[in-house]
Amino acid sequence: MRNIVEALLKLSGGSAIATTIDDISREANTIRHVVLENLKALEERGVLTVINDNLVIIHDRISLALHGIRHGLDIEKVARYLDWRDFEQFSALCFEANEYDVLRNVVFTYNNRRYEIDIVAFKKPRIVCIDCKHWGLRKGKRSQLKKASIVHKERVMAFGEVIKHNPRKYGLSSWRYAFLYPIIVTLHEEPISMCEGLPIVPIFKLNSFLQSLDAWSDSISYLHVRIHEDDPPWLKHMK
Known part of the structure; x- marks a missing residue:
């Protein structure tokens, strides 16, 4: 999960609020179906929305960051992705x-x-x-x-x-x-x-x-x- 969260934070930086599952898969070095499975869990939390099992819209980067920290992401690394x-x-x-x-x-x-x-x-x-x-x-x-x-x-x-x-x-x-x-x-x-x-x-x-x-x-x-x-x-x- 933490690799996927880090990829989401990195890909949604700046003005970007959307990315794709394929991009996340490459960035996280994780196979597509595992990425999709984890994204569905985050979707249930209201952090993001998955459209047509491809497009990913991020709604709440802070909640996403905190979720990553709780799953072992380094705090200082997370902070670099936030503004x-x-x-x-x-x-x-x-x-x-x-x-x-x-x-x-x-x-x-x-x-x-x-x-x-x-x-x-x-x-x-x-x-x-x-x-x-x-x-x-x-x-x-x-x-x-x-x-x-x-x-x-x-x-x-x-x-x-x-x-x-x-x-x-x-x-x-x-x-x-x-x-x-x-x-x-x-x-x-x-x-x-x-x-x-x-x-x-x-x-x-x-x-x-x-x-x-x-x-x-x-x-x-x-x-x-x-x-x-x-x-x-x-x-x-x-x-």
Whole structure:
């Protein structure tokens, strides 16, 4: 299965969403009927569609990647086949399924500096700010993760100032206050962890994390913003 999944990820990269069973068979070095048998199993999961036992349409590359990891594909190898669009699409769907309003690629300026947040999700009084990292946590990545956590926290603090002074731009005119949660979503098959007070959430656990955010709220960093008031936003650090 893992050779077939890797072939699917490789052949569906970029703007391509379709391939053929013959191409998959050659790329995976696997005979055609075995490829077709495995594709039918993936089709039952909603990951792809097989047309006339030949054309293959890929619908969900993130689920395909996670399926490959669970069948022994190397995480770092999988990550090379994914891009930020795959992560953002899946993350946005998780938030929408949990009744959040979602904005993607939010660009703003604060103190003459340009910032961008991959995903900002709103559900009163919470605003969840996501930084998508399409790498795992192999050796050498921990230092990158620490740096990314610090930078993302600064990014969210700047966004807190922006929404405080211009809430109408983000549909927050009726909000009296907001809690902003900076979160990093990444590709790894490990438990949810913490870095610099920020949750590091495996993408396949994002939905369950959102459903249990109340339980996490006392142990993670968040920014408390009083909208329409002069009090500066303040950051609550992890205990």
